[in-house]
Amino acid sequence: MTARLGLRATALGYLTLLLVVPVGMVFWRAFEHGFGAAWNAVTTPDALHALQLTLLMVAVAVPLNTVFGIAAALLLVRRRFRGKPILEAIIDLPFAVSPVVVGLALVLVYGRVGWFGNWLSEHGIQVIFSTWGMILATIFITLPFVVREVAPVLREIGTEQEEAARTLGASPWQTFSRITLPAIRWGVGYGVVLTTARAIGEFGAVSVVSGHLVGQTETLTLFVQDRFERFDLAGAYAASVVLAAIALSTVAVMTLLQKRRGA
């Protein structure tokens, strides 16, 4: 009995010190001077634009990675081909790459003296230091999530139903949309949620490729850093609260989905 209580105390104590208190601190500091002050700090044009930009990046990166994720999962689970481990390794690469390196890599390819630099400037296309570059970085960082969540589900459900549908004359698309997709939807959902959370929270890689154009290429995370550095602590903490709130609601959705998946 005491062992159980001891373990519980250890676990909860650890979590409190490491997790609860720091995050609680963010909320406290933000609302220290009242809800109104925090609201003001976070509804300035720059802040609103930062929020808008963050949401835009999510709106682009998440669907793209979802489509990719489902396609890749289908490929890996349902098909046989040589080089599967290589594909798996490539998909896992974003987990292994430091955000500093991501920024560096993108500049080396799409920057002015990068591999495509000349072609891009000849065509007047600005990739780095624009929203596009930041979206690229975000897609890179969040690539693996949907695949990793959908693949095990695909494996579990097996091919019986799909094969049955096929013998009954259904086209591949019908099989996919009527049978496969509904079966994997919770895996997809969870993957989407993870992707969103990560995309919202990305800082390092996006920082390098953003160009820090005031009111233009600042995401909410970059905004937090900027405010903090300019001693606008009210603004920094208020924006952090917005980020933390998005994070918490993401977690809430994750929990709901987990229960439905039966995990």
Add this chain to the structure above:
Amino acid sequence: MLLAAAITALLAAAGCGSSSSSGGGGNKLSLVAYSTPQEAYEAIIPAFQKTSAGRGVKFTQSYGASGDQSRAVAAGLPADVVALSLEPDVTKLVEGGLVSPDWNKDKWHGFVTNSAAVFAVRKGNPKNIRTWDDLVKPGVQVVTPNPFSSGGAKWNIMAAYGAQLEQGKSPAQAQAFLRALLKNTVVQDKSARDALQTFTSGKGDVLISYENEAITAQQKDQALDYVIPDQTILIQNPVAAVKNGNVDKAKAFIAFLHSANAQKIYASHGYRSTDPALVDKRKYPTPPGLFTIDKFGGWGAVNDKFFDPQNGIVTKIEQGLGVSTAKG
């Protein structure tokens, strides 16, 4: 495919980001600057827009660490005017073909503001830090940025080194001083701004900073004082127009930066004017042992001798400190 089209439409509608490559004329100017003068430029730009040269000119502004900004412009960040913290950051752009080599052939040598390396201390200066020697006393905790990631940090190191020479010490003694100084350094943030953050969040007894940074912090109600040591380096901040940008307007803007109007705005944000007549001697006293980077032969020589990643003097000192404290 449909998805891609929808996304493109979204982006176009959102209308932010995705700026076309630099200027090329018209009434747009893109200012890429280091982070400290942001408030100053936020006042100077409207003032410029009130002049005939500046009427109707729209600005995009970007602020960040000086070195980062310079690298960004080299990597394709659209810019018409670059305002950076130290000359090598502009020289890099000259080498990259982005800035004309005659950018500093005017009477100000390309510099638009001055400042000085100072000691930022806690309010009331409880440890009574006044001289360089006070920084190497045992138990004094110094904060200065990492000279390998922060170009601005190099000002601090050269200020310390040069101060020793000004006091009549030999180069060997000056190097020994640097070692003692770095030994007392408890944090080496990656940029000057980060170092200021560290200091204001409570770490350290003294921050080697720039006068204008200290003043800006005070203006933002940070509780610190600053001391101008008797021997220190004059920090000179350059501004240049970028080739292939909106050069005419850029030059007009730069000309405005040298006007009394703009210089006064700079002064109200902690800078020393490049025009000696406009420097308020009470607010910005001239230290007796003020020197410039030319004392050491300019930045090129300094970078090679002191900061070369393999053989630089400071590299070796940091390395020596690391090894000895690792064993100790």
Add this chain to the structure above:
Amino acid sequence: MILWLSVIVLLPLAAVVVKSTDGGLAGFWDAVTSPQSVAAIKFTLLTSFVVVVINAVMGTVIAWVLVRDDFAGRRFVSALIDLPFALPTIVAGLTLLALYGPRSPIGVNVAFTKAAVVLALLFVTLPFVVRAVQPVLMELDREMEEAAASLGARPLTIFRQIILPNLQPAIVAGCSLGFARALGEFGSVVLISGNIPFKTEVASVFIFSQIGNDNVTGAAAVSVVLLALSMVVLALVARLGRSWYDG
């Protein structure tokens, strides 16, 4: 598929690898074996390893408590575990600094020390082991445990001999992901660690400073090393355990 992957992932990383060889093999070797580089890599490996060990223990403990124990708010606590994953690293760094730095309201000041790096890394890698172990614990068949208990085995013995071996693959998988993440972490560490070269500078900050010193080739070289290390760890785990796409 290939095109997409190439544009997004392969090309940029290939560019880094190519850049790292700008100075030839000799240049690569020099950059990677310079004393500051070695110090940064060693420090990163050391702290990541420490973090992994702590995570292995605490992660299992937390998973255990969340699965086998029952108390008010248990589900809420379980939901919180994912928070570090979703919270931006900069916010994590800020809050840890505010709490355990010089202005700490509870008097704990570890900022700018090696401990601070460990602290930041523990925060960002918290979910990995917990989330890997939880599902396994939930599916575990308790018959063997009950049989052993009825034969008089002590709880600790049951844990060691019966439960732990079943959890091991999950713990290892969670640890390896956490390790890979810790190796590359930047945003939270850079605020709280002090970044003193040769003392508290992690590899990602070193890479950042090399870029700052216009030594992009050197930065690329160390990046390649860091990447290789992470890949090795991930590959090892893939071999030891099941791939996540195959049975």
